Amino acid sequence: MNKFNLAAALEEKKIKTLTVVSNSRITPNMHRVVFGGEDIARFPADCAGSYVKLLFSPEGETSIEALMASAKPVMRTLTISGRDMAQGTLSVDFVSHADTTAPFDASQGGYAAYFAANATAGDTLCFAGPQTIQSYISEADWFLLVADMTSLTAVMTKVATLPADAKGYVVLNVTSRDDVQPMTLPAGMSLVVNVQGEQAPLLADVVADLAWLDGKVAVWCACEFTAMKAIRTYLNGEREVPRSDCYISSYWKQGVTEEGHKVLKHQDSEAQSANV
Ligand SMILES: Cc1cc2nc3c(=O)[nH]c(=O)nc-3n(C[C@H](O)[C@H](O)[C@H](O)COP(=O)(O)OP(=O)(O)OC[C@H]3O[C@@H](n4cnc5c(N)ncnc54)[C@H](O)[C@@H]3O)c2cc1C
Secondary structure (H helix, E strand, C coil), X not given: CCHHHHHHHHHCCCEEEEEEEEEEEEECCEXXXXXXXXXXXXXXXXXXXXXXXXXXXXXXXXXHHHHHHCCCCEEEEEEEEEEECCCCEEEEEEECCCCCCCCCCHHXXXXXXXXXXXXXXXXXXXXXXXXXXXXXXXXXXXXXXXXEHHHHHHHHHHXXXXXXXXXXXXXXXXXXXXXXXXXXXXXXXXXXXXXXXXCCCCHHHHHHCCCCCCCCEEEEEEEEHHHHHHHHHHHHHHCCCCHHHEEEEEEEECCECHHHHHHHHHHHHHHHHHCC
């Protein structure tokens, strides 16, 4: 999107400008930023769980003036964690993944993480979207939901729609045990928490160690790129789960900014399509 297009997008209301209402640390490694403002009315009541693109200037600024002055905004993808129609707000939960005590360095990225660490009431942020994400297939004997810190919000909205008699697993890869947010699971669903650390197993190994259940499985998995590929290989390969029964996506890649991840994701998707 160039300078002209950004202006047009703002004019056409394709880009929404929201204002920070509050910013709090909801768990040790997650910031919740609550937004309000006039454009909030453009977000539907059921948008929690959908993703948005947040716009930054290349220097990490978020004001309209800074965005208009830059040739091309930097975009970051986040999930809406809540929409409060009565309060006229929506919230986004940001993983605190960077050392934000060091000055922001555009060459290292961290736009979203720095924004969340520093956002204060009155700051503005431009949003594109929301876009809905794919769900799990509903006709299944059991469910396997896998998430890490970045997809915690998304998986929680998926858990909320599971049938009451659902059985299976919700597997979470988190930075600390306290990063698991309260969620109500159907009685037949087991919560498996893997706390990252040098001694901790890889997420793919945690998934492979689960007792495999009988019947057709519905898979919903979103996590880091390398972990995603290992989980996909296990499920589609060893377990022969048809691809059509799986939503498996990467949300980020270790050591690569969102721009680099996007390129790798595209290459991976082309390789997968060629492999059908
Ligand atoms: C559909 C979708 C929904 C998403 N929803 C959310 C969400 O609700 N909340 C959320 O926090 N993220 C979410 N993500 C992931 C988020 O887009 C990426 O983590 C993004 O890279 C963060 O941008 P950044 O500017 O902070 O870091 P970047 O500038 O993209 O990256 C800077 C450096 O930080 C590293 N990095 C990025 N993310 C992480 C991480 N989580 N842990 C450790 N290192 C990291 C990169 O590998 C890179 O080395 C979502 C992604 C997708 C595709």
